[in-house]
Every structure is written in structure tokens, then in C-alpha cells.
Amino acid sequence: MSAPGNFTIPKRGPGIWQPKIIGLLCNWCSYAGADLAGGGRIQYPPDVRVVRVMCTGRLDALFVLKAFADGADGVLVSGCHFGDCHYLEGNYKAAKRMFMVKRLMKSIGLDDRRFRMTFVSASEGAKWGAVITDVVKTVNELGPSPLAEFNKE
């Protein structure tokens, strides 16, 4: 975990590719955990854009596929720990769907490491920083999504 003063800012500029990653977060655990990371000034790379829903249970598997079809290089779904869901068991149901998405990705030849489901609680600001850092690192290693390539002229 880096303090603001010694965090290495990612290199940018012409020819350096920036991944597009979307984070779909539940309101009660992961979004709150991400806020806590902010309060704690935990630094991480800025490549993930966040969409908030009340519960990961709200997430249709099609949302993830839609993001990939739109050219996302990575998708992160993050909810409460099992047993901690604000709505009792929404995260279990989400996890089932998301595993299905992972299987589908494997079968169609889209690297399933581009998609991740994690569990970060409202008190895990530091973990949030670590998760994002790792997601960005993984997607950076994988490079641009093949679907994004198709979308180019």
C-alpha cells in the first residue's frame, strides 16, 4: 500500500495503452470500502470507472457481456462477503451468475481473467486498493480486449 507521496504514477503518453475497466459495485460493502480507501488516502491506479448498484444481485450477466461488447478491457464486480449481504444473499446469487459468465468467456475464447468478482467489505479500504491495483495489473498484462480491437475501424 502506497502513501500519496511515494505512489508511482502510471506512465502515459502517445503509444502507451490505457485499459478501460468498469467496476460494478454494491452500495453497502464495496462502494463503502472504496470510499473508505479514499478517506484513508490509499493510492491506486485510476483506470477503473465505477457504476453503483444497491446489490450485486441486481447485476444481470448481460451487463457484463454488454460491457465487453462495448470494448471494455476488463470488468470488475465487487460485493459483500458471503453471509454479509445487506439483502441476505444477493451476493451468492450474483456469484453464481458471474461464474457462469466466466465459463462462457472461457468457451468463447475471451480470456476470463479480464473479468473478476471480488468481495470487499465496508471496512476493507486497504483491500480495495490492493484489488484495484491487481485488476489493473492483470488487464495491463493481457493487453487490449480482442472485442475492442474489432470495434476499431
Add this chain to the structure above:
Amino acid sequence: MPEKKATTKKTESKKQDTKKVAPVKQEVKKQAAAAPNAAVGSTTEQKARIGVFICHCGTNIAGSMDIKEVQEYAETIPGVAFVDNYQYMCSTPGQGKIEKAIKDKKLTGIVVAACTPRLHEPTFRTATKEGGLNPFRFEMANIRDQNSWVHMHDREGSTDKAKDAIRIAVAKAALLQDLYPKSVPVEKTAMVVGAGVGGMQAALDLAAAGIKTYLIEADTSIGGRMSQLDKTFPTLDCSQCILTPKMVDVGRSPNIELMTWSEVHAVEGYIGNFDVTIRKKARGVLTPKEAEARGIVGGGCNGCGDCDAVCPVVKPNNFEVGMKPRKAIYINHPQVVPLIYTIDFTSCVKCGLCVTACGPEKRAIDLESKDEFVTVKIGTAILATGYDIFPIEKKEEWGYKRFENVITSLEFERLICASGPTGGHLVRPSDGETPKRVGFVLCAGSRDNTGTGKPYCSRFCCMYSLKHAHQIIEKIPGCIPYIFYMDIRSFGKMYEEFYYRIQDEGAKFIRGRVANIIEDKATKNLHVMADDTLLDRPIDMEVDLVVLASAIQPSADTNRTRKLFGVSCSMDGWLLEAHPKLNPCGTTTAGVFLAGVCQGPKDIPDTVASAEGAASAASIPIHMGEVELEPYFASCIEDKCAGCGMCVNLCPYSALSLVEKDGRTVMQVTEAKCKGCGTCGGFCPGGAIWMNHFTTPQIVAQIDAFLLGGEQ
């Protein structure tokens, strides 16, 4: 990443993979058209005119990104009719800007790019409402907590991220609809779980405010940890003396329904209307009231203790930390409230001697009693589940449970207490001798980063150890307390003065963490090995008795109970408050509040204060009479519903059901039961479920806005 508008249509049908998902988009459009009319105002037809307001938050945001660049970008986003920025959007002038712009610019939706919706969504919703728009036509872009604060020196990265965040928020704002919160009546009863000093205080306050309160206690009597203590710091009040009046008040209050030997079994419902099922554990002994209900007039337990005298089973008394025997039928201590015996059915041999001793008049004992389940309706609940002592034997170097003369502070409390197992005579467990040198090990398991103990400070150990030092100086002339400490944290009112007093009384303070304790096999004396960090030399101190100021941890049943009420916990297991500073008694579950140590280590004054705070907070919805629920309900788009019923089984709240309508089976939502999680909407294979405020078109628009550019 401001890619220019070109990409929209391309995704539709380019390649195979894209085709798979293309229907989503068409789905979305149809769904928007088919949305239930109740919530969809005529304004959806009208072209969106979004106002974007960017907050500097002093330098919190403006210091890490280029606000001017973000504003110029926001002006180019389709649908945006007005953009402004301000130092502090949450201030009165900031809110005034929103109100004025709604009127002047005929806005249909508001986006504020500032902190987090978890902090200021209510503020800006109110401003939106003041400006004449429906408050739910507001969307927040989080550019502080999840942007400027986590990319502090990455100006380019945070500026780009803020642009995207605003574009995503605008996409949603353009599709927001008028929503109306639902008012529900609040049941005029409350519940407090745990009857230690915090729970009792909360229940007494609620009762005094005229609210009927169920007080649930898992043990056989009330009083909690405080009733096990001898004296309290820094006033040296006798703990029982100041606690018993409260215990008696609880027992007598007509507004408190006390349920001991009971635990929460299930919780259903929502703020104002919780249905709580309580498991009344088999007690084996009837209260006078229960006896009367069975037609035994004048019967029931009167606490005479005749049963106790004849019971042949001997077990360790947990209240005395196992240092005193009790029978299978027992009370914790002589001052118990309620004064009703309890049979420990795990050890009872059902010999029936107690039944005979109790006699034909009272007939209080029922050896065949079973657990009973009672369901009560409550409006709000307070959790006051308290703490347990950390199992300090895990820190093997201090030898607890290996060496007889190493005890915990709680054992010390019982040994020094006049009503304790030794009648208040502090003795060495090994030989019953009075110790002349007592070592106190502070931070035993607290402030421990080795992974074995707890990383946090348990907060009251310093002070009670000072009190213990005073007590042995007072009771045993010539006895010297040696206090091994890291720092003495005497933070409260009159605490520092108490610390000086104990220094003056002759207690010896050694600053150094105890590395090891070794027992002298012959004398059973103990060698405390430490490093005196003030004198910078190692110490080997021989003492007669060692008292470990053991860390505390959430009580054993806390985790189960919190899950029933939907309350989160922090990484160390303490229950998570809604906001650590501004809402320390609230939780993220509306209508559930926290009192005392279950939220984090607290001494008695802080526990009582937090209990009174929780009681006040819990009484507000009850006195208001009704609460507003966020209108994030699901509803069925009946044209698309195939009546498969998958959603009915998915709903954790049984809010959904299948009904016959115009000769078809369709799903129907009971709004009062729906909490708006959207689990049904995330699954529905036909896209027939409409989730207010998190609709499929809104979420897809957000995804598209980020990845395609925002002009779908």
C-alpha cells in the same frame, strides 16, 4: 477518455461476439417503452436537460485535478444544458446554485460531481427538491473519495477519471424518473438485544420515553460484565452497588418486557415493522407468572434455593470464571435479576430431587420443558451484545492455563470481590497464600501485531489495572504491584489524576512489554522477563501472582446476531457503525442501532453514553409514527412477464408472487416487503422486471457512456 462520438452504431452487428449481446440494446429500448406508467412521468419523453455542478471541496478535489478542463469537457456531453463549479457545493450558496439553475435553465436532472452519495446524496436531493424537481432526479459523480483522494498526485489520471465519472452520471441522470418514497407506520415497540449495562440503560431510556421495550438476554440474569466487576475506576464505586438499582429498575419497569435465557432466532421485515422471533431456551423453572398460566396459583420460583441445596450435580460457575462450583440448577450470584433459578440441561441428570424439594405448592420445576419460540413485532432495535475476554492462553509465552498463578483480570475481579469465591481475599490459586508481589501485564493480547492477538487497544485495561494496583495496596499491607506497560492510556475525565494517585501510592511501573513468564517449579512463583525500555536493561522480576490484562473481543454470539439484523462488522469483528464520527450509534440497516462495546471497546461511561444515544436514535422513528422508505421497488412489466416464477424463489423477502391477470400468470410485487436489492431484476430471463432508480436502461446507459462515449 473523451473519445469522440463515432463508435455508437458500430457495436450493433460487427462480429459474432458482438451479436450475442446486441439484443440487450433493443431490449432496453422496448423496456423503456413498456415501463409501468405509475413511475414514468411525462418528462421522460421530453429531451433531457442536465445540470452538472462540480465541487472543488476546497483543495480536496481541486488540488488533484483540473476543474476547468473537467468543466469544459462536461459542457460537450450530450444532454448537458448547464455546467457550473463551486468551492463547496454542499454549502448554502452551493445548494442555492442548484436551485436557481433548475428554475432558470429548465433542467430535468441534476448531476453533482463531488464526494460520495453515501455522504451528501440526501443534501443534494433536498436541493433538487427545493429547486422544484423530483428529488430522485439527482445523480452523484464521485470525484473525491474514489478519485482525487486515491489519485492525489496523478493529475492527468484523475482529471480523465472525473470526466468519465461525470459522463456516466449524466447518462443515468438523463434516464432518471420521478419517484415517491413510501410512508409506512412504525410499530410503537422497541427491542434491545443484550442486558449488560449498555442494554439496560438503552431499555430504561426507551421505557422512560413511553416505549414498550423487549430486553433480550442470552444469560440467565441481567447485568452483563459490569456485574462481575468489584470496583469501578476512577471513583472506586462498588460496581454492584451502582448497577443493582438499574437492574431492579429494569425488573420493575412496566414498559420493559425482560426475556432472559433467550436469544434472537430470526428477524424479518424492515424499519418500523420488524418481526423478531425469539428463542426462549428451556429453563426448567417456571416464573410465578408462567406457573399461574398453568393454573398453579401462588406457585413458581421464589428464589428460595431449596433446589440448589439438594442438586447432586456440580459444575463450574461461569459467572465466577469457573472458580466456584455451582449446581445443575443455579443462579449466577445472590443479587440476580430476575431471581429465577435455571436448570443447565446439558448437565442435569433429571434425578428429580429438586422437584421434591420445590414442593407441591410452588411446583416451579418442569424437567420436561422445551425451547419456546415467540414472535414479536417491533419498530426499531438496539444491539448491545458486548464482549468476551480474548483467550489469552493463545499467547503461550505468558503461560495462562499452564501456570497456576497466572490469572486474567476478570479472575482478579472475582477474587478481590467480597461476593466472589474467596469472599474478597486475594489468594494465589496454587497454595491459597496471600501474594506479596503482584505483576500486572498490560496490553496482554491488545496492540498486538503478531497475528495472535488483537491489533486494537482494548481501551479500559490500563485503567482497571491501575484500579487493581490500588485495591491490593489497600487490602494487603506491604503488597507491591508491578505494572508492566507499553503506554498508560488514561484518557478520560479524572483518569490521569487517578494515574498520579496510584503512582503516589507506591505502585511500581515498568515500561516494557513482557517477553516471557517462567514458573519456579518449587515455589510456583513466576519470573516475569521484560525489557525496561526506560532504563534500557533487561528485567527478571520474581512475583507471586501475575494478572494478565487480557484483550477483549466481540462476544461469541455477536456474529450470528448481527447477520440476523443485517449489520456489517469491521475487520476486527466489532459491529460497523453507519459513520464512525457522525453516526456512531446507527448502522446501515435502517432502524437498527448499536450500544456499548459491541461497536468497539468502551469503558462504562462511554458505554452508557452510547446506549443513551442509541435509545434516543431508536425512539425517533417510533415517536414520528411513520418512516419513509426509499422507493427502489421492483415492479413487473406484465407484457413481458412469462409467469415462469423464477424471481419468486429468488426474492429473499418473499415480496414476489404469481397472480392470474387477464387470463395470464404474471408476477406481482408487494411493495412493502420489497427492499430494492434487485436480485429478481438481475435474473429475469425476459427482462420483465423494472427496478426503480436502478433500471436496466439506466445501468446499460452508464456502461455505454463509459465505453462508447455517452451519446446513445
